[in-house]
Amino acid sequence: MTLLDRIAPAILPENRPPVLKTERLVLRAPRLDDAPALVPLIGDRRVAENLSRVPHPYSLKDAETFLASANRNDEQVSFVVTLHDGTLVGGCGVGPFMGEHPEIGYWYGVPHWGRGYATEAARALIDYAFNDRGYEALEGGARVTNPASRRVLENCGYVWTGVILLPVRALGGVSVPADRFRLDRERWLAHVETSARYPINRS
Numbered sequence: 001m002t003l004l005d006r007i008a009p010a011i012l013p014e015n016r017p018p019v020l021k022t023e024r025l026v027l028r029a030p031r032l033d034d035a036p037a038l039v040p041l042i043g044d045r046r047v048a049e050n051l052s053r054v055p056h057p058y059s060l061k062d063a064e065t066f067l068a069s070a071n072r073n074d075e076q077v078s079f080v081v082t083l084h085d086g087t088l089v090g091g092c093g094v095g096p097f098m099g100e101h102p103e104i105g106y107w108y109g110v111p112h113w114g115r116g117y118a119t120e121a122a123r124a125l126i127d128y129a130f131n132d133r134g135y136e137a138l139e140g141g142a143r144v145t146n147p148a149s150r151r152v153l154e155n156c157g158y159v160w161t162g163v164i165l166l167p168v169r170a171l172g173g174v175s176v177p178a179d180r181f182r183l184d185r186e187r188w189l190a191h192v193e194t195s196a197r198y199p200i201n202r203s
């Protein structure tokens with residue numbers, strides 16, 4: 001019996017997030033058999049060094065541990081992101097991190113960068129966070145050397161609030177400067193009204 005077989009039954013159905021569909025993407029709960037597709041994507045140093053909690057190198061066991069623990073409590077919601085044909089391209093989630101309000105996080109495999117996937121999925125994730133989870137505000141962050149991530153947040157209406165030092169596990173715990181952002185529910189609703197790109201599809 002594998003680690004996954006032992007732990008997976010403990011994932012409660014009520015903690016399983018819904019499936020969110022966008023024009024090109026599907027956001028769904030991580031599955032135990034996602035591990036082999038996950039490893040080469042999140043195992044790329046260019047991805048890991050921009051995330052605070054992801055180890056590098058990233059092993060199959062790391063993936064299995066993550067998948068086994070995903071969505072086991074109601075606080076932290078994790079999705080994998082796939083194309084409509086099922087190809088896994090990245091992941092995202094929302095939950096408590098370091099600030100007063102829950103935070104969104106996301107990553108995409110390098111071969112899938114630059115196609116607007118992060119922005120498209122973030123909009124669906126934020127819509128879920130405000131509408132289904134009832135949050136009043138969301139936080140977000142990006143290393144100051146990560147303009148693409150900053151743009152994702154700005155594309156979604158986030159406002160810059162300051163700079164912190166963020167420890168990065170893939171850098172051996174070294175702290176690096178990171179911008180912080182915030183999005184209030186009212187601002188999000190106004191932003192959705194005026195933004196024609198990546199319309200929210202609640203199918």
Ligand SMILES: CC(C)(COP(=O)(O)OP(=O)(O)OC[C@H]1O[C@@H](n2cnc3c(N)ncnc32)[C@H](O)[C@@H]1OP(=O)(O)O)[C@@H](O)C(=O)NCCC(=O)NCCS
Nearest residue numbers: 047050107108113114115116117118119142147148149151
């Ligand atoms: C950051 C990341 C999620 C972006 O994913 P993506 O799917 O390529 O993002 P998008 O295609 O939606 O592009 C987002 C914006 O960044 C811009 N962008 C991309 N690369 C850029 C760069 N090097 N400099 C400036 N802007 C850049 C895009 O033009 C786009 O802006 P626009 O919508 O105004 O045209 C992806 O690079 C990634 O996974 N990086 C590693 C993990 C990570 O950084 N996660 C976020 C942690 S805070």
